[in-house]
Amino acid sequence: MSVSGVNGTGQRRPTMKEVAARAGVALKTVSRVVNEEPNVSPELTAKVQAAIKDLNYTPNESARMLRRGKTGTIAVVIRDIGDPFFASLGRAVELWARSSGSVVMIGLTDEDPERERDVCLEFVARRPDALIMAPIGETQEYLAPHVDAGMAVVTIDRPAHGIEADAVLADNAGGIDQAIDHLVRQGHRRIAYLGDDERIFTARERVVAYRAAMARHRIDVDEDLVHLSEPTTEGIGITLSAVLDRAEPATALLSANNMTTAEVLRGLAGRRDRVALVSFDDLALGDLLSPGLTAVAQSADVMARTAIQLMTERLPEPHRPGRTVRVPVKLTIRGSGEIPPA
Amino acid sequence: MSVSGVNGTGQRRPTMKEVAARAGVALKTVSRVVNEEPNVSPELTAKVQAAIKDLNYTPNESARMLRRGKTGTIAVVIRDIGDPFFASLGRAVELWARSSGSVVMIGLTDEDPERERDVCLEFVARRPDALIMAPIGETQEYLAPHVDAGMAVVTIDRPAHGIEADAVLADNAGGIDQAIDHLVRQGHRRIAYLGDDERIFTARERVVAYRAAMARHRIDVDEDLVHLSEPTTEGIGITLSAVLDRAEPATALLSANNMTTAEVLRGLAGRRDRVALVSFDDLALGDLLSPGLTAVAQSADVMARTAIQLMTERLPEPHRPGRTVRVPVKLTIRGSGEIPPA
DNA sequence: CTGTTAGCGCTTTCAT
DNA sequence: ATGAAAGCGCTAACAG
Numbered sequence A, B: 001m002s003v004s005g006v007n008g009t010g011q012r013r014p015t016m017k018e019v020a021a022r023a024g025v026a027l028k029t030v031s032r033v034v035n036e037e038p039n040v041s042p043e044l045t046a047k048v049q050a051a052i053k054d055l056n057y058t059p060n061e062s063a064r065m066l067r068r069g070k071t072g073t074i075a076v077v078i079r080d081i082g083d084p085f086f087a088s089l090g091r092a093v094e095l096w097a098r099s100s101g102s103v104v105m106i107g108l109t110d111e112d113p114e115r116e117r118d119v120c121l122e123f124v125a126r127r128p129d130a131l132i133m134a135p136i137g138e139t140q141e142y143l144a145p146h147v148d149a150g151m152a153v154v155t156i157d158r159p160a161h162g163i164e165a166d167a168v169l170a171d172n173a174g175g176i177d178q179a180i181d182h183l184v185r186q187g188h189r190r191i192a193y194l195g196d197d198e199r200i201f202t203a204r205e206r207v208v209a210y211r212a213a214m215a216r217h218r219i220d221v222d223e224d225l226v227h228l229s230e231p232t233t234e235g236i237g238i239t240l241s242a243v244l245d246r247a248e249p250a251t252a253l254l255s256a257n258n259m260t261t262a263e264v265l266r267g268l269a270g271r272r273d274r275v276a277l278v279s280f281d282d283l284a285l286g287d288l289l290s291p292g293l294t295a296v297a298q299s300a301d302v303m304a305r306t307a308i309q310l311m312t313e314r315l316p317e318p319h320r321p322g323r324t325v326r327v328p329v330k331l332t333i334r335g336s337g338e339i340p341p342a
Numbered sequence C: 001c002t003g004t005t006a007g008c009g010c011t012t013t014c015a016t
Numbered sequence D: 001a002t003g004a005a006a007g008c009g010c011t012a013a014c015a016g
Helices: A016-023 A027-034 A042-055 A061-068 A084-099 A113-124 A141-148 A172-185 A201-216 A233-244 A258-269 A300-314 B016-023 B027-034 B042-055 B061-068 B084-099 B113-124 B141-148 B172-185 B201-216 B233-244 B258-269 B300-314
Strands: A073-078 A103-108 A130-133 A152-156 A166-170 A191-195 A226-228 A252-255 A276-280 A294-298 A324-327 A329-332 B073-078 B103-108 B130-133 B152-156 B166-170 B191-195 B226-228 B252-255 B276-280 B294-298 B324-327 B329-332
Touching: A016 A027, A016 A042, A027 A042, A061 B061, A073 A084, A073 A113, A084 A103, A084 A300, A084 B103, A084 B113, A103 A113, A103 B084, A113 A130, A113 A141, A113 B084, A130 A300, A152 A300, A166 A172, A166 A300, A172 A191, A172 A201, A172 A252, A172 A276, A172 A294, A172 A329, A191 A201, A191 A233, A191 A258, A201 A226, A226 A233, A233 A258, A252 A258, A258 A276, A300 A324, B016 B027, B016 B042, B027 B042, B073 B084, B073 B113, B084 B103, B084 B300, B103 B113, B113 B130, B113 B141, B130 B300, B152 B300, B166 B172, B166 B300, B172 B191, B172 B201, B172 B252, B172 B276, B172 B294, B172 B329, B191 B201, B191 B233, B191 B258, B201 B226, B226 B233, B233 B258, B252 B258, B258 B276, B300 B324
Parallel strands: A073 A103, A073 A130, A130 A152, A152 A166, A166 A324, A191 A226, A191 A252, A252 A276, A276 A294, B073 B103, B073 B130, B130 B152, B152 B166, B166 B324, B191 B226, B191 B252, B252 B276, B276 B294
Antiparallel strands: A103 B103, A294 A329, B294 B329
16 A cells, blocks of 8 residues: 555666565566466465565566567557547457457558558567558558568458568458449449549459449449549538439449548538438448448458457468458448439 | 568567678667767768668667666557547547657556556556556556656546546536536426446536536426436436336436437437437537437547647656646537427 | 667576 | 576667
8 A cells, every 4th residue: 555656756666686685585586476487485476476565566568578579569550540440450459469468559540651651660669479450551561571570460451562461351342242232122223432542452442343243233334423532521522412413313322431421421411312322331320320321331340350360370370371361241221221213 | 672581581680789790880889870869970870771771670679668768658548449539539649659759558448447457557567658548446556656656647537546647637517517508498407317327437527517507507306317327228228218208208318428328319219209418428420410419529639639738748757746637528509409398 | 989888677598 | 496697689878
C-alpha cells in the first residue's frame, strides 16, 4: 500500500540487481523467479517475491527484448481505426496478443502509401515479431530485410508485393456477383456502380467483377453509370446527380465500399428518388436505417481470426511460402436493396 | 534493390558494429550519423550512409530504449477500439505520436477493471513515456511506482484515483441539463432516464445531473422511469417495455450513453411508439437515421487533443500536480428529440 | 572532428 | 539448486 510520491518522487525504478541484493540472492535467482523457471527452492522463491513486492519491482521489457531478440509485440498497420472492419481486426489482434503476453502497436495510414512506409519503417525498428497490415503502396519491398530476419507479415484486405507474406482477402468477386444477381432478380438493369479509386486492389477486383456479372446477365454496361473515385461528400453528391438526374436514371446503385455507402446515404437523404441500394461492406448501424441497408457483409471477425491463425503458423517458420486465403462474404437483405425499378 | 530471400534467408539483422566495420569508422561515428548529431565530416557521413544502405541496416530500438531510458512509446488503454469516441482518441494520439517519432501501444479493457489492470501492468513493463487511459477500476494505485518513476498519466472520460494524473472530462452535467431543458421545452414531463451502471463515473455524474435538472424544472422523478444497467439488447428491450407499456408511459427517453442509444433504437424499431429520444453521445451515422438522432455530442477530437496537450506538458515535469479539464458538450438537434408528447 | 570505454537491465552459458 | 561472467546493441561520458 503506497501513495504516489510517498516513497519519494522522481524515483528510479528498481532493477533486478537491487531485488537480488535485498533478497540476499544472486541476480540469476531473481531472474528465475520472475520467469517462473523450475529449480528454485521455495524458501528463496519466497524471499525473492517479498523483495519484489517491497521494492515494487517490475521487469524492464526493453532489456528483456534486447537480450532475447524477441519483443512480444505485434504491429498493426491499417487505414483507420474507426472503420468497423479494422476495428474488428484490432479487437481480435489485441485479444490474441493479451492471451499470449504480447502487446499491439497500432499505426494508421489513412490510405496514403507514403504514410504506410513511414509507419512501417518506424515500427520495424522496434522489431515486432509480426506485422499485420492492410497494404496500400505498390510494393512492400522495403520490408524485405525484416522479413528475411524472421518478421512474420500477414496482410489483410489486400495482398503484399515484393515480400513473402500471407494474405487474407475477401471474396470480392463473389460478393459483387451476389449483389448483381440480387438486383437483377428484382428486375433492375440500369445498375450504377459507385466504387473507389482503381488504384486500390479491392476496388479493382470489385469493378472487374461488376462488369463480368453484368455481362453474365447480358446487360450492356452504361459507362455513364460507372463512377470510380474517392468517396467525399461532395464527390458522391455529384455522382448521384449524374446517375439519377438523367433521361434514363439508374434504378439501382451498387456502392462498392462502406465510406462510399455512407456518403451515398447522406446524398440520397437530400433527394426524393426511389432507388435501390446495395452496399459492399456493411455499416455499423445498417440495421437501424429505414429502409435497412442491404449489404454484402465481410466477416471482419473471420478475416481477423484467419489472419491471426496464419500469423501464428508463420511465426515458427517465417520463411515458408506465402499463402492466400479467400474469406466468403454474405449478402444481408434488409430493405434498401429490394426496392423495385420505377 | 533486393528481393526477399536473395540475400540469404534467416539472416541476422546487421548491427551498428558491422556498419562501422564496413565503413571503416568507429562505432560511435555510425551512432552519430544515425542520430544526426553534428560534427561528422561529410566524407565519413557518406561512407557510413553507404554502409548502412549496403547492409540494409536499421537501428535496434530495443537497445536504444534500454540505453536511453526513454522508449518513445505512448500506451493507450481504452474500452473498445470501435467506439467512435475512442476511435477519435486513437486517431489523435497516433497522429501526434507519428509527428513526434513515437509509437502507440493500444490495449482494450472491455470495461473490465481486472483487464484494465492486466493490460496496464503489461504495458508499463514496456516503460511507455506516457499512458493515456479511460479508467474503470476503483483505483489506479497499481500505477504509482511508475508514476513516481516519471511516467505521465492522463485519463480521459473519467478521473484516476490513487495516482497523480491529469484528467479530461466531458461536461456531463451541462449536457444532461441541455437535454432535459430541451425536452421540457417541448412539453415533456415523463422523461425516462436510461443510463449505465452507477459504478461508472460518467454514469454517476449523469444520473445525478438528471435528478438535479428535473428538480430544477419542479418535476418529481418517477423512479420507475429511471433504469441503470449495462446496455444489452435484451436488457434494453425489457427496460423499454417497462417505461412505455404502462398506464402513464414515458413520452421521452434520455439515453445516457451511445451503447444504450444503439440498443434503444433497435428496441424502438420493433415497436410503434411515438416517443422522443435524446442521446448523450452521438452515433457515427446519427444523421442518417430517420428521424435523425438528437444527441448531446462530446467533441471526442477536442478531448483527445486536450489529453495530448496535457500529456506533452506533463512529460517534462512528471511530478506536477494533476489537472482536470472539463470539455463542453453540444446538443445537436436532428429530429428524434423534437417529437412532442402524445 | 573522431574514437574508446563503460554500462543500460536483463538472459544465456557455464560453473559449482 | 544456485551463482558468476559475458554480452544483447546501443548511447553517454570522456578522452584525444
